[in-house]
Amino acid sequence: MKKSYTLKLEGKEWKDCLKGAYNKKKKDINMDGFRKGQVPYDVYVKKAGVESLYMDAVDDAVDVLYSKLLSDKDTITPAATPGIDIKNISDKEIEVEFALVSSPEVKLGKYKKLGIKKDKVEVTDEEVEHELGHLKEQFAEMKALDDKAKIKEGNIAVIDFEGFKDGVAFKGGKGENYNLEIGSHSFIPGFEEALVGLKKGDKKDVELTFPKDYHSEELKGQKVVFKVEIKEIKERVFPEFNKEFFEDLNVGGVTSLDELKNYIKENMKAEKEHKLEDDYLFKCLDKIVEDSKFEIPEEMTNDEVNRLVKEFSQKLQYQGLKFEDYLKFTNTKEEDFKKTLEPEANKRIGYRLVMDAIIEKEKLEVSDEELEKGLEEQAKEYGISKEEFLKEIGTKELFKYDMLMRKAMKFVTE
Numbered sequence: 001m002k003k004s005y006t007l008k009l010e011g012k013e014w015k016d017c018l019k020g021a022y023n024k025k026k027k028d029i030n031m032d033g034f035r036k037g038q039v040p041y042d043v044y045v046k047k048a049g050v051e052s053l054y055m056d057a058v059d060d061a062v063d064v065l066y067s068k069l070l071s072d073k074d075t076i077t078p079a080a081t082p083g084i085d086i087k088n089i090s091d092k093e094i095e096v097e098f099a100l101v102s103s104p105e106v107k108l109g110k111y112k113k114l115g116i117k118k119d120k121v122e123v124t125d126e127e128v129e130h131e132l133g134h135l136k137e138q139f140a141e142m143k144a145l146d147d148k149a150k151i152k153e154g155n156i157a158v159i160d161f162e163g164f165k166d167g168v169a170f171k172g173g174k175g176e177n178y179n180l181e182i183g184s185h186s187f188i189p190g191f192e193e194a195l196v197g198l199k200k201g202d203k204k205d206v207e208l209t210f211p212k213d214y215h216s217e218e219l220k221g222q223k224v225v226f227k228v229e230i231k232e233i234k235e236r237v238f239p240e241f242n243k244e245f246f247e248d249l250n251v252g253g254v255t256s257l258d259e260l261k262n263y264i265k266e267n268m269k270a271e272k273e274h275k276l277e278d279d280y281l282f283k284c285l286d287k288i289v290e291d292s293k294f295e296i297p298e299e300m301t302n303d304e305v306n307r308l309v310k311e312f313s314q315k316l317q318y319q320g321l322k323f324e325d326y327l328k329f330t331n332t333k334e335e336d337f338k339k340t341l342e343p344e345a346n347k348r349i350g351y352r353l354v355m356d357a358i359i360e361k362e363k364l365e366v367s368d369e370e371l372e373k374g375l376e377e378q379a380k381e382y383g384i385s386k387e388e389f390l391k392e393i394g395t396k397e398l399f400k401y402d403m404l405m406r407k408a409m410k411f412v413t414e
Contacts, residue, residue: 001076001101001102002100002102002297003099003102004097004098004099004100005097005098005100006087006095006096006097006098007065007068007069007095007098008093008094008095008096009061009064009065009094010092010093011092011093013064014061014093014094017057017058017061017064017094018050018053018057018091019041020057020060021055021056021057021060022041022045022053024056026044029044031043031044031047050091054089057094058086058089058094061094061096062084062096065098066082066098069098075100077102077103078100078101078102079102079297079299079300080101080299080300080302080303081302081303082098082099082100083098083099083100083299084096084098084099085097085099101297103300103353103356104294104353105294106293106294106353106357107292107293108288108291108292108354108357108358108361109290109291109292109293110287110291111288111292111354111358111412114284114287114288116283116287118280119276119279119280121272121273121276122272123265123269127268128261128264128265128268131268132260132261132264135264136238136239137238139245139248139249140236140237140238140239141236141237142156142234142235142236142237143235143236144232144233144234145200145233145234145235147199147200147201148199149199149200149233150198150233151182151195151196151197151199151230151233152182152196152197153183153196154181154183155181156179156180156182156233156234156236157179157182157198157230157232157233157234158177158178158179158180158230158231158232158234159175159178159180159195159230159231160175160176160177160178160228160231161174161226161227161229162174162175162226163224163226164224164225164226164227165219165222165224170218170219170224173224173226177231179234180192182196188208188210188211188214189208189211190206191208191226194206194208194228195230199230199233200231200232200233201229201230202229202230203227203228203229203230204227204228205225205226205227206225206227207223207224207225208223208224208225208226209222209224210222210224241257243255246260251263277413280413281409281412281413284412284413285350285351285354285412288354288358289350289351292353292354292357294350294353296346296349296353301342301345301346301349304345304346304348304349305338305341305342305345307345308341308345309323309337309341355409355412358408358411358412359404359407359408362408362411364407364408364411365404366400366403366404366407370403374399374403375389375390375399378399
């Protein structure tokens with residue numbers, strides 16, 4: 001359901017918003033006869049005009065009016081960010097139209113006894129051995145070899161190198177004291193192989209051709225020469241699974257290889273079970289959504305897409321990238337990128353809608369006792385007080401809704 005509401009803010013309330021806007025910019029205001037930041041409100045309005053405050057005042061006024069709108073019991077419950085249209089603005093009043101959209105009606109299909117089988121968790125000996133290999137890699141130490149040692153597969157060659165095309169050094173083709181693992185294929189084909197058999201102090205001109213699909217237009221398919229000098233040769237020394245290693249590892253009371261294998265197996269099993277539970281839940285939800293009927297308003301989709309963009313931007317930030325730079329690098333327009341997120345956004349919304357419908361139909365509830373216990377347990381898990389935890393998450397109602405969702409998930413999967 002979509003519904004529009006028009007509200008006015010006038011008199012003292014609107015004047016307070018105007019003064020609030022003025023106070024935000026007061027410290028930067030310069031006028032003849034007054035020190036910077038000391039211009040009285042009435043003087044500023046007389047000289048600059050009250051219209052100069054409208055833009056900042058609108059934000060505060062919209063917040064006030066929206067709060068009033070939501071407090072009215074006759075207002076529909078919004079399911080997305082409201083549309084806002086300023087209908088009229090003057091020094092005496094502001095008139096705002098809010099366009100609200102509520103959640104669509106959901107006609108639930110089958111949501112019990114869905115007939116979906118849950119896979120069994122299995123951890124093979126090969127998987128455990130593979131994980132042991134990772135552990136060895138993690139605790140491996142680098143050992144410098146003597147001057148007579150020759151480079152072989154798996155060694156780390158410390159090299160200086162510079163690339164030349166037609167006798168001229170090209171951009172990005174130079175490195176000093178670079179640690180190159182032979183066999184890692186991190187350089188173009190033929191480079192690492194050409195170093196096998198060389199010793200510390202050796203120099204070599206490596207003639208190569210860049211691949212035709214290389215990312216640089218200047219270099220793809222081009223013949224080049226790399227001048228390489230071997231500075232040092234290292235090898236990885238892998239740890240032995242002995243008493244000293246287990247003491248350094250210091251996990252789960254492990255003191256032997258068999259105990260370590262069992263520890264790894266149990267951890268892998270727990271991870272697989274967790275993933276299996278998630279996969280099973282989503283299979284159930286997909287089936288329920290498929291059997292149910294509802295229409296998702298465009299406004300809800302747009303809201304969810306914006307949330308996904310925010311999540312994606314945060315992930316990029318952890319990698320030291322900006323969303324704007326990602327769009328430039330991939331030559332993608334923001335609106336096109338958002339379009340690709342719509343299916344995932346609608347899937348998430350669909351899950352929430354059917355879960356809300358199940359909560360209502362099955363009359364699932366969270367008692368005050370359950371809520372307080374849940375808050376205490378979560379706070380304890382994070383090592384903070386209940387009050388601190390509430391400040392972090394916002395309100396009890398949000399946490400209560402989360403608990404309701406978990407109840408609904410349990411209902412669906414059981």
